Amino acid sequence: MDDIDSPNSLRNDQIAAFRERGFIKLEGVLPVEVLDRFGPEFSRIVHERNTQTLPMEERSTRQQAFIQVINLWKESEEAKRFVFGKRLARIAAELMGTRGVRLYHDQALFKEAGGGFTPWHADQYYWPFATDRCCTVWIPLQDTLAEMGPIAFSEGSHWVTEGRDLNISDESEVRIEDVLRSAGKTTIEQTFSRGDVSFHYGWTFHRAAGNRTERDREAMTMIYMDVDMRMKEEDNPHQQAAIWCPGVKVGEIIDTPVTPVIYEAVGR
Ligand SMILES: O=C(O)CCC(=O)C(=O)O
Structure with missing residues (x-):
C-alpha cells in the first residue's frame, strides 16, 4: 500500500527528456497512501522546528517564499523511512546515469498561504560538488494548482552558466530572468496532482509563483548526488562544506555518515 522502495520503471524517452530539458515531471510515482502516511509527519516536524514568526509583510523576499526545514530524516524514524526510500533515489540515479546516489540532505519547503x-535560482550554487551529477526531487504533499505556486523550470537552462553565482534573492530573480530571456529560454510551469513529483539538475534554473490561496503549499524535497561525487573547493560562503561534508577533503568522495548511499545498482 505504502511502498516507497520498489522500482518504478522509466522509459528511455523520459531519461532523454530529463537530460535535454534539465527537469522532468513524473506522474503518479508515489501512491497517495504514501502521502497520507508521511505528509502529516513532515507537517508536524516543520511546524515544530519553524522559527519564523514575523508577519509576512515584514519578511525578506526569501523569507516570504517558504519555511525551510532541513534534514527531517534526523528528526524521526518515520521521516527517515521516507527519505531513505529507494524508489525516488533509483529514479534519480537512472535519470543522471550514475551507478547509485547518496543523499546530500532533505528539506521541506512550505509556501504559506x-x-x-520563490526567486529564480540554481540549487548547485549551494553545494561544493565537483560535477553536475546531482539533482533535487520536488514532492508536493497536496494537489498543487498554479495559484499555489508549483515549482517552474527554465527549459534547457542547465546549460546556461551566467547567473549561477547568484544567491536566491531579489537580485537573482531580476538578473536570471534577464539571462534566460536573452538566451531564448522558455519557462515551464505545470500543475501537480498528489503522487506526481519532479526532478531537476543542480544547475537547472527554477522559481515558483506566490501562493495566492488560503492553504499552505507543502513540498518535501531530497537532494541526491552521484554515489561517487567528490568535493570541490568551496566557492561561496553558503556551501559550508565542513558542516555538510564533515571530514571530507577537497577531491575526496563525499562519503560520510550524514551523506548515506540511498540506492546502488547491483551487478554493474
Ligand atoms: O518549492 C519552492 O518554492 C522552490 C523549490 C526549490 O527551489 C527546489 O526544490 O529546489
Missing part, C-alpha cells in the same frame, strides 16, 4: 514567489 499568501506566501511570496
